[in-house]
Amino acid sequence: MVMKHYPAEFKADAVALYRSRPGATIAQVADDLGINRETLRSWVRADDQRRGASGGPAASPAAGSVEDENAALRRRVRELEEERDILRKAARYFAGGDALVNRFQFVADHQARYGVKRLCQVIGVSRSSFYYWRSAADARAARQAADVALVGRIRAVHAEHDGTYGAPRITAELRDVGLPVNRKRVARVMRRFGVQGLRLRRRVRTTVPDPAAAKAVDLIGRDFTAGRPNQRYVGDITYLPVGDRGFLYLATVLDLHSRRLAGWAIADHMRTDLVIDALNAAQRTRGSLHGAIMHTDHGAQYTSRAFAEACTAAGVRQSMSAVGSSADNAAAESFNATFKRETLQGRRAFTDEREARLTAFRWLHRYNTVRRHSRLGQQSPITYEKSTRTAPATLAAAA
Known part of the structure; x- marks a missing residue:
């Protein structure tokens, strides 16, 4: 933006x-x-x-001493060459599995040559954590052997029931034959060894209507166009799957004239603050939203008193689609689908929260500045807005 x-x-x-x-x-x-x-x-x-690493060589104790400066540069070159060598070797350890454990294993395998302190500095792990991990090697080996024995029993039950049983039912089967095992442990071992039960894919619901809340009339009527910027907006919430079970939530405010993402917010919750933050972001982008229409679904966040007050303070008129009709907010739904398709690229989830946030941060800004939009004559939203200011009649007809 x-x-x-x-x-x-x-x-x-x-x-x-x-x-x-x-x-x-x-x-x-x-x-x-x-x-x-x-x-x-x-x-x-x-x-x-x-960070204390401006990139230049350290100042020489004897000002103006060329020899000292050269010596410092040579030391720095040697350090960088050693760091490059360490990172090249470490790359082979990070192909899969637990990333932190892989780092610890790399330190253990190369500590004789480089030293624990230097290795931990280069690959970014704590020395105390490494020493703790090393001291627990015997306990890990015992747990590994126990897990291998348990997964054999789990696979037998899993196969007996045509691969349909998940952790709760497998736990019950094992307990019935006298094996006192915890369900969480069964679930952990199943995840580790890739044993999965048959289950329906869970649908994450982001629109939760509040029957008692006041509803605004539909001022859009499925007409997702606007004659000029900062006139009509649509808002919605979508989810970002993270890891095995986690989610982040993205609230957006989209300009219907240029399809520009005027405001957005990401959080680990779906409280009303999320949609208010997105509205405030749009207000900062535009300078003012006075007189604009904000069209949303009937989610509890948008029908809340707090959001209505935020709209009033911003001079925005609220508009709402029919309950349960995704077509009445199709522009926002289409944006959400594009966002997830292009960021996840076929994956079920982001690896962790940091990856999800940075990936979203990059894509959302590229959407405005770089990504070509078919509805805008293959221009980016910001480019389209600039061009319509210089030649509004021609481009409005083309849109």
Whole structure:
């Protein structure tokens, strides 16, 4: 999004996104986010200074001493070469399994050559955690043997019931034959060894209507167009699957003229604060939302008094679709489907919360600044808005 003043959270996320993509340049990340390249470069430089690693060689104790400076540079080159060698060797350990355990194992296998302290510094683990992991080796070996024995019993029960039983029923079967086992342990062993029961895919419900709440009339009537920016918006909530069972939730505010994502917010909850944060973000982007229409479904967040008060304060008129009709909010539903399809790319879930947030952060900004939209003549939303300001009649007819 194009802003004159960037909040500290945006700067931190932009720097984190750049650091999470080793192959990307500052120019590429800046273009993705729609910000000036030198602006991002200055944020990265400031972050380096805060970390105490500005990138330059350490100042020589004897000012002006070329020999000392050269010696410091040579030491730094040797350190970097050693770090590169360590990381190359470590890469083979991270192909699968528990990432932290893999790091500990790498340290254990190479500590004689590089030392525990140096290895922990390079691959980012705590020495105390490594020593604790090493001291528990015997207990882990015993647990591993017990898990191997248990998974044999689990697979026998699983096969006996045509692969339909999950952890609760398998636990009951094992207990009936005299094996005192905990259901959580059965579930853990099944996940570890890839044993799955037959189950229906759970549908995550993000629209929960409140029957007692006041409803706004439908001011859109399935007409998802607008003659100019900042006139009509649609809002919705979708979920981001994280790990095996976790979720984050994304609330969006989409301009119907340019399909620009004017505001959004991500949280680990679906409380009303989430949709209010998205509305406030849109207000910051546009400067003012006075007179605009905000069209949503009948979710409890949007029918709440707090959201109605936020709309009133922003000068926004509320509009709501029919209960249970996704077609009445089709523009928002379509955006959500595109977002999840292009970020997950066939996966069931993001690996962890950090990956989900950074992936969403990058995609949502690229959506506005880079991603071509078929409805906009294969232009990005921000490019379309700029072009309609220069030639409104021609482009409005083409849309």
